[in-house]
Structures are given as structure tokens and as C-alpha cells.
Amino acid sequence: MNNPSTNRSPDAHPVKRRRVALACDPCRTRKSRCDGNRPKCSLCSDLGFDCCYTPSSTATNVIVQKDYLSGLEGRVKALENSLLAVRNDLSGLSCRVDQGHHLKNGHDEDHPPGAAIPDLAGTEDSVDGMGTVKLVEEEDSGFFGPSSNVAFLRHLTRGIVNSGTLSGGLANTVLKMGVYEGGFVNASRPPSPRLRQNDRSSKRGEENSIFAVPPQAETLELIHRFFSDTGLLFPYIYAPAFLETYHQMARENFGKVRRTWLGLLNMVLAMSTITTSPGMSDADARIAESDVFYQRGLGLCGSEILRGTTLEVVQFLLLMGQYLQGTQKSVQAWTIHGLAVKAALQLGLHSRDASRAFSPIEQETRKRTWYGCVVLDRTLSMTFGRPAAIPDSYVKLELPASHPDLDTSAVIESETSSLSLSFFNASIELYKQMWTILDLLYGQNLGCDISPSVSQTVSQVFAIEQHLFTWEKGLPDSLRLIDITGLRNATQEPSSNTAHFSWKFRTILTLRHLNLRVLLHRPILVKFIDACGGLQPDPQELKLLQQMGPNSLRVCADCAMEIIDIVYDIVYGPEWRRRLLGAWWFSLYYTFNAAFVILGLFWVCRNETVTGQSMAALVDRAQSYPCRAIAALLKLDGGNRMVDRCRVYLEHFKKAISDPSFAPNSGLYSTVSLVPPSEFNFSPLGMEFGEFMADGDLLALLNRE
Template sequence: MPPAAERIDMATDDPSQRVKRRRVALACDACRMRKSKCDGARPQCTICISMGFECNYTPPSSCTNLLVGKDYLQSLESRIALLENHMGSVKSHLVDLSEYVQEDRNTFPPARENCELGPATSESLPDLANIEDPIDGMGAVVFADKEDYGFFGPSSNIAFLRHLYLTGTNDVRRQQRPNLPGTRSGGFEFGFVNVSRPPSPVAKVIGSSSQNQPLDLFALPPRLETWELVQKYFSDTGLLFPYIYPPTFLETCQHVLKRNPRRIRRTWLGLLNIMLAMVKITAAPETKPAEIRLAEANMFYQRALGLCGNEMLRGTTIEVVQFLLLMGQYLQGTQKSVQAWTIHGLAVKAALQLGLHSKDAAGAFTPADQEVRRRTWFACVILDRTLSMTLGRPATIPDNYVRLELPKHDDDLVVPMVDPRDVQMSTLFFNNTILLYKQLFVTIDELYDQNLGCESQLSVSEKISKILSISQTLEAWKTSLPEGLGLVTVQELQNATRPAPEEPQFSFKFRVILTLRYLHLQVLLHRPILVQYIDACVESSANQHEQRVLQQIGWNSLQICSEAAMNIIDLVYEVLDSTEWHKSLLGAWWFTLYYTFHSALILRGTLWVCRDGDLAAKPLSCGIEQLVLYPSRAVQALYKLDSGNRIVDRCRYYLERLTNISNTSNGSARSDKNQAEASSSFVNAFDSNINYSPLGLEFGEFMLDGDFWAAMIQEEPSADQFAVNNPA
């Protein structure tokens, strides 16, 4: 007899209606409670659907013949496959890490002195690390393969050089090109510099790593050398810009040098590398040739960039902000000057993101952390004012964002390699720089129209009124300087001697740098009046009333401007022409270069005005015979500043060309013939036939490139060459 499960219902005689009874492995809960025959349909059986019951299947714990759905099995298989893939990846990384650690132990024993570690490279950011700009020093804009445009506002040297050029070429070109670009009423105050490619081959990047030899990001000099470089930073740049807390940094540095640098966070190691780069690029010229110093600095810069290339875009810690600040300072002295502007923007945004500008946000931190945050924010402000001045661009940080109290000196702050009195004086120096640069912001805001270049023209009387107001504030700042930070005169510098070992070593250096900053602000403050005189030389149909007002009340401003420029050149020349100790009294060489070059340009423009008989109200107190010597004195100072430095060499070259023209007359006025000959010489001095390629760069912030001058002396400017255009 067949089993019950296979019995055939014999109630009907029709074979087609005979159906086998299907066995259900598991009935639903409702059917089991009602002891009904469940058809096992999923997700709801037929009886539950018809009666409106909730249909659930609960398998018993002792069930051995449970059937599992196909979808459930597929999901489990997918999860297992995913886990296997992850485990395989982890195993592969563990194998690589084991081989890497073993190689590290075999190659670099614990007692080594050279911390050349690891194969990590900077290939992730090759362009930013290796590309040089055609513009140097306090730089401007990068010129890539395609046409790029860089805006230079009224306070930049490019804008001022445009005025000088129009004055020097006015007599030669007035008949040929009566409507020069950018010579509207009020003169040229801003412009765009445009280039498709540098005319001469761009020099090979100094110190850049070869593509076949990737740079080791974790490499450091020998321990003793690294420690000495860090000490040099905190005993020089760290005193001028005291926003990195020395005790914490030095403690971490000692810990890292004794152990593996890979165990420290990348942002700290990047900060260390850019610190070493700063020490190398600011080293005294007597230590090593300029090419070697710049190559070594560039190597550390590339390592820092490779270590923090991703972190600096996030800016989530104060350490990253300090890294960006120090990199921005370093880039001002390289041929990567366009990056200084970009890096500074990242630093400011990161500082705002962290709330460094906010007193309320600082309340959650310890007093020491609050002080570090405050100093870092003010360092952002100082760098912002500097770049705004040199590039002629609007400030990134408005003055009403600067509301924090000035930094305070902590008596517990100890820097082992620095006299405690110098540390205390460093805070005072930093605070007075902040106050001075506040007036720099006001000067650019009121006299240079915030560097916006929107044709907001002021009359001569309005400019004089604003200049007098700012001058009074500057005089109050000068008289309020604390003891030990008073401004220095050339006579005092000549009589100065090296301090005794028991005396503070940096007091005189603070005074010299503060004096140069003050004098340069004086030059910048009174430069608009000089520009007004220069424009009057160019504009034959200038407003006669404005010219009379200019002659009546503007001459004193012109004299103050020229005296400040001469004092800068005298001070720099005296320092560089003296003993080795005197040479250490200056700050970073690119600031000295900028002050000297700008002052020479100011005096060059003053000479043009003094030799115009219609504009010269009276002779300058110094006399034109003495005034004409200062551009040459500036050239001599730059010869002493550095040897073999391409940026310094290019500045000196341009000044030499300027000083060799139109010096034939020593009177207050010149004949038309002599003036025309001098003007023609001015144009020919920047002829496109001059070969600039031996220096291997194209310079554009301190002066304009040869192609730019060549474009302005053609009948019509070419779109493929440098051009200066008014946006209107």
C-alpha cells in the first residue's frame, strides 16, 4: 500500500482531476493556532488573506527540515563575498606594511644620525611644488601656457611704473599716440598684466626633484643639524613673527628626532619643513651661494607641500593655519609668488573657520591656547596688509574684523636659545607692527581706494587732508613706542656696536626693521601726491586749478616722500656696507629688496618732477644734485644685499638702466632738446632687443618685463604681448 503522502484521491474517476496532496514544511502561526491546513504561501497564506489575519511564520527551534528562501540565501552570499574581498585587501596591506617595516629596520638602525626615512613622494602635487612664476619677490601672478590675467591696483609697483613710463615717454610719443591706454584724467591707477608665454625660456626650477627621483617626504637632515636650524628659526624669524608657541614645538621636535618621524602627524612635520625652508632662504649670503641656499629651501618647501597638500585645503587645526602662514611668508621670496596670494587666502579662511578672530570662541580654551590663537590671527592680518600693499589688491581681512586685544607677554614663556628680554621685546615689536599696519590699511583704504581700481578720484585738497590726518596718527604711534623700540637714525646706526653677551641681542634689530616699515609707510602715504605731479607732467590739458593747488600745498608732501625714500636707501646701504653684525640687523632679504627698489623708483619720479620748470614750486631742501645720486646708491646697496640671487640681480639691472639715463642736467629745469633726448633714452632703455634670458626669469612686481615695455612703444599694442588695459 503506498504511503499516505502519495495516496491518490479515488473519489473521482477522471484521471485529469487527480491531484497529489502537497506537504507543507511550515504552517503560519495563525493556521497552527486554528489547526487549519495552511498552504504555506509566502508572504501570506491563502487562508490568512481571505480571513484578514496577520500572517507570520515562526520556525521552531528544533526544526531540521526548514526550507530557506532563495533571496535570503543570495543576500548572505553577497555579504560573504564582500567580507572576503575586504579581508583580502587588509591582508595585502599587512604584508606590504610588514615588508616596509622590515626594510626600514634594516636600512636605518636606531642609532642613526640621518633620518632619511621612507619612500613616500610628493607626486600628488607636482605642479604646485615645481612650477616657477615669471614674477618674483613680493610677486604677482603666474603666467601659464594659456593667457592669464593679473590685476595690479594703485599701490603696486606696476601701477607706479606706468606713471613713470608715461612721464619719460611723453615728449617722444605725444604726437604718435595721443590717446595712450590708461591715460584718462587722474592718471593710470591700476591695470591688467597679460601674457601668453614668457619671451625667453623659463629657467629650470632650482632644487626641484627629478621625475625619475621622487622626493622622500619624511627625510630630515641629521639630528644635530635639524635641531640647530630649528633654534635659528626661533632666534630670528620666530621673534619677528611670534605666533608659533616655542615650548610645545621644541618639546615635540626633540621627541621626533629621537624616534621615527613617521609617528608624528603630517601637519606638524610639514610645519617643521617649511620652518627649515624659511631658515635656509633667509640665511646670510656669506654662508652659502644664493643658488645653493635657494635650492635647499625649495627642497624643504616641496616636502612640506607634499606632506600637507591635502590638509591645507581642509584647514581644520590651528597648526594648519600656522603652516599656511609660514608658507605664505616663504613664498614671497621665491619665484612662486602667485602662490603666496593663494596660500594666504587659504590661511585666512581656515582662521575664520576655526574662529581665531572671535573672542567668544576663544573662551573654551586655556589661557596659553587663547594667546596662540590671538597671535596667529594677527599674523594673518599682517600678511594680509603686506600682500595688499605689494600686489595692489583689496585686503582680504577688513579692518572691522580685527577686534581682539593685542597679544600679551607671558613671563613663563621660555625659549632656551633666546634671552628672556628679547622674548619680551618680541611681543612689543609684534604689537607695534600690528598698530603700524593698521595705518597701512587706512592709507590704502582712503588714498588708494582700497585697491579696487574703480576710478574714485580725489582732488588734491582732499588727498592732502587725508594725508595730514593719517600723518598725525603715525606721529602719535611714533611717540608712543616703548623704550628700546624707538626708531633708528643713520647716525645712530653708524655708532652702534655689537651688544655684550649679557645684553639683549635683538633690541637694535627690532628698531631697524620697525624704522624701515615706518619709513616705507611714509613713502606710500605721500606717493599719491607724487603721482599727481607726474600726471601733470603728462597731461598737457590738466586742470589749471588743480595744478595751482598742487604747487601751493603739495610740494611739502613731495619733499616728505623723497626724504623718507632717501632715508630708507641710506639705512639699507649703511647696514649692508658695515660689519657682519650690522648685516644681521635686517629682516628677510626680499623685504629689504622691496623697500630699496620702491624707494629708488620714487626718487626717479621725483627727479622728473623737479626738472619740470612749470611744476617745481621751489627746490627740494636736499637739492637735486644730491637727489640724483640716490638711485645709484640703491644699486650699490643691492650689489651688497646678495650675490647670485636672480631676483636681486634683476632688480639691480633695471635700476642700473634707469640711473644711466637723463642725468646730464643738474639744474631745476632742462631745455626741450635735452628733455626729448632723455625721454628717448628712457624708451630705448627698455627696448625689446635687450636680452634678459641670461638671468633666466621674467620679473613683474618690482618692475615691468621687457616685453611689456616693448609693447608700449609700438604703434598699436598686440594682444599676444604684455598690455595694460583699463577695465572700463
């Protein structure tokens, strides 16, 4: 082989290789000659390699080609232009905000009084960053089955409209909206709605960080408050272990903490804040403060909840579902609950075999968490009118039990802890009867079954009443149900914590039991409403209904009146009584539901040809109760927008169907004032109060002519 050097002409000058200040990484690795072109050298371009220049740590001068610098300058210029455009947009939005504040106190010349002012939630630019996608209104849909308040209220409205007794303006509005088609709700909303600034927490800086934790004294106070309230009603979080973890994290200055545990801590703080006894703090401030904790928890565990691989995540989701019931995002509770159930099944919380691998304390905690899922599942199935996520056949574990290693005396008295467990088990057994009611009388809220006959309904109601009677007889003395007479006679505050919690558990169990009996007998009331509303039943069916139905009407009315009496006397009673109620949104639900059942009863009882007998005595006895319910809601949680909306709905519905023959006592009603519709800003979602009613229905009432 010839040597290349020998082939050169003797007269040729040697070719000098151009040296480059810095070769690219691929060329240096291959020990190839790099021409130093940027952003990609010729060799890397030919071979299709990624070209990267990494200066050595000892380099003092780096030669960069002019075209590369020009490219960088162009990119910086583009960024500056983008930043300027953003600043201009923010300036424009600021002007609109200022204009909104001005309009709140006066009237813009372009918007005369009475004209609709665009909500700031709608000022969001609906064109994406590329300027190519135009977002339009989105539609939310929701099914609210037979057991829901939405379905019952629309059923009642349909009967009243069909009978021709409803005032013309409201009837026309109802018919135009089609508000009673199977309890199905459609609502349009703007794209990506935002909360208004005055609805957000005003906290800034460190408090908005998802990793922020309140000062230790404040945190411990909220934790102890939680385990003295919600943690006793739903004892699926082991208090000593939770507190021990908190103290360990605090000693380490939260340098080593699991995101899921920190998220659970924030949900504990959120529940403790939002369930604070009404009257102890302003409702808006309390809800805003709890929302800060909720947002932190969501930010910490937003991705973890999609995996749901730990017990902490299930407990986090359970608390979040409970919390959302007490917010203006209550419809989201259904979605969160679905995640909780799937995570629980994924972990095998329902399985006795799966739990054998764990210690006795962990087994008991898993079992209690599973039953927490079951209880919440039954509650949401009833309130939303949707099929339960956990069939009764999946609930096979033994009831929660005390264990020597589960010592909570450092947090709560042993007697109170034992009473809490008995209350939890009594609730589980009561909600098993709720499953039976939803199954036999409401078709599991599937919306597929034909309505059972009168004889079938009455026989099923009677059988379930026997089960409820057996349940009540099995309660220990410390949990026996109360009545309004016993409550009024209890003038002295309980002398011990255990005695106080006994009263609290008895009160909550009583309200749950009464509400369940209302739910049990409501199908009979619905059959009467159908008959009064022009749906001609079979003559034999009507005869059976007239013979067997009035007794159910009386039971339904008695239970509804007892609910209203208990809530009314508690909210207008001494301070210690106000602490007997559970979370305010459950008291709101029971009272709201009871009031509408009585209004439905009033309307049915006016037609003796349908009832088959005079119900005047019952009507006279119940006459003042709708107004009594309104007065109770007025005092339940002052300034709470959720309570106020439900009260307004009740006031206007009562006014719409009122009749001089059952006009309420004017003295009581004089304490209640109708709130003008302009005082409320309705959600663009239209379904935020799905457990109570649809916003569209309320607007139909408020905007009637």
C-alpha cells in the same frame, strides 16, 4: 506532486553534472552550480553579478581556461608596447637635453647666434595620454592696483611717454604693449610649464621623500635659527611646545607623526634656510635647499590646506605665504594667503568668544596667529595693490600679551622674548595706519574711486602724519627709531643678545615706518607726474598742488633717501650690521621702491612750471641715490637672481630716462655694471615678480632699440 525521478524513462542514462575545479564566489555563496567559465560564468552573466574566483588557501592546482590565459598574454603584450614607447620618448628627450648642453657652449648649425633656442620647458608633449587633446598656451592675468610698484612704474612711464621725453625705441615698445592700463597684466605661458633640470635640487633618493627629515643636529640648528630670527619677528609659533613635539617624534623615530606638524616643521626649516644672512652661503644653494623643504611641506599638506581645520594648518599657510615672497613664485603668496585667512576665520581665530573654550596658552597662540594673518594681509595688500582680505572692522581682539605659562627661556632669553612681543605689537599698530592709508588715499585698491582732490589728499596726508607721529612717540626706548647718523656712530657690536635684537627690531621698524611714509606721500607725487605728463589739471587744482605739494615731495624724497642710506650702510658695513636687516626680500622691496620714487621726483622737478618753484637743492641732494640704491642691491645678496633682476630693471629704467642735467656721480656709478639681458632666463608666466614689476615691462626695457 510527482517526484522527478519517477518520470524518467527506465532506459534513460542519468545526466552527469560537469565538475569544475573552482566555482566563482557568488555561486559558492548561493550554493548554485557554476560552469566555471571565465572571466564570467554563465549564471553571473545572466543575473548581472560580479563574477570573482578566489582559490582556497589549501588549493594546490587551479585549472584555468586557455582563452583566459590568452587574454592575459594580450594585456601583458600591450603593457610591454606602452613601456617601449615611453622608453623611446625618454631617449628622444635625453638627446634634446644633450643638444641643449651642446648649444649652451656653442652654436648649432640650425640655430645661428642670436636665434631663439626653444626652452626645455616647452618640450613637454602637449597631447594627452589618449592622443586626443591638444593643449595650447594658457593666459594668466593679474590686477595690480594703485599702491603696487607695477601701477606706480606704469604711471610714471605713461607720464614720461606722453611728455615725449622718453627715447623713441622704449616709448614705442611701451605703447605697443599697453603696459599702463590700470595696472592689469596679461601673460601667456606654455601648457604645464616645468622647471628646468638645473633649477631643481640635485638631491635624490631619500632626500626627495616628503617624509624625509635632516639629521637631528642639522634640524635642531635650523629650528633654533628660526626662533632667533623669523620666530621673533612673527612670534605666533610657541617655541617650547614645538621643540618638545620634535624631540618626542625623534624619540619615536618619526613613527607616529601628524602630516600637518611635519609639514609645519618643513616650512620652519625652509624659512630658516632662505632667510640665512646673505654672505653666509651661496644664494642659489640656499634657495635650492630651502625649496626642498618647501616641496616636502607642500607634498605633505597639499590636501590638508584645502580643509584648513587646525591651528597648525593656518601657521603652515602663514609661513608658506611669507616664504613665497622670497622666491620666484611670489605671486603665489597671494593665493596661499587667501587660504590662510579662510582657515583662520573657519577656526574662529578672530573671535574672542570662540577662544574661551581653550586654555590660556592656546588662546594666546590663536590670537598671535590671527595677528600674523592681519600683518601679512596688510603687507600683500600694499605690495600687490589688491583689496585686503581682512577688513579693519574684523580686527577687534586685544593685542598679544605675555603670559606666565608662556615661558620661552629654554629657547630664547626672557628679555629678548618680551622685546619680541613689543616689536610685534608695534608692527600691528603701525600696519593699522597702513590700512588707513590704503583706505583713504588708495581707495582700498579697488580701482573704483575717483582720485581725490588736492585739498582732500593733503588734509588726509596731514592727519595720518599726526597718527604716525603719535605711534612713534609711544615706542619704548628699546624700540625707538634709528637714523643714519646713529647707525654710523654704532661702530661696536652689541655686547648681548638682547642689545643686538633691540638694534635689529629698531632697524626693521624704521624701514617699515619710512616705507609707509613714502606710500603716504606718493599720491602727491603721482599728481605732479600727471601734470608733467600732459594731463591738464584744473587751474585751481594746479595752484593748490604748487602751494601744498612741494612739501610732500620733500618728505617723500627724504624718507626714500633714508631707506637707501640705511640699507647701503648695513650691507657695506661690518658683519654684525648685516644681521640687523630682516628677510632680504623686504630690504629689496624697500630699496627698489625708494629708488623709483626718487627717479620719479627727478623727472617732475625738471619742470618748474609744474612744481611752481625751484627744487634744484632737493635734486642736488638726491642726485646720487639711484646709483646708491643700485650699489646696495649689488651687495644685498650676491648671486640672488631675484635681486639681480630688480637691479637690472632699475639700471635700465634709470638709463632710459637719464638726462645730463642730473647725471649721477661717475665715481659711484663706476662700481655698478649693467648686466646684459642674455644673462637672464625670464619666466614664461611673466608675473613672477608681481610685488616689484611685471617681467613684460622689464623685457620692454631690455629689448628697446
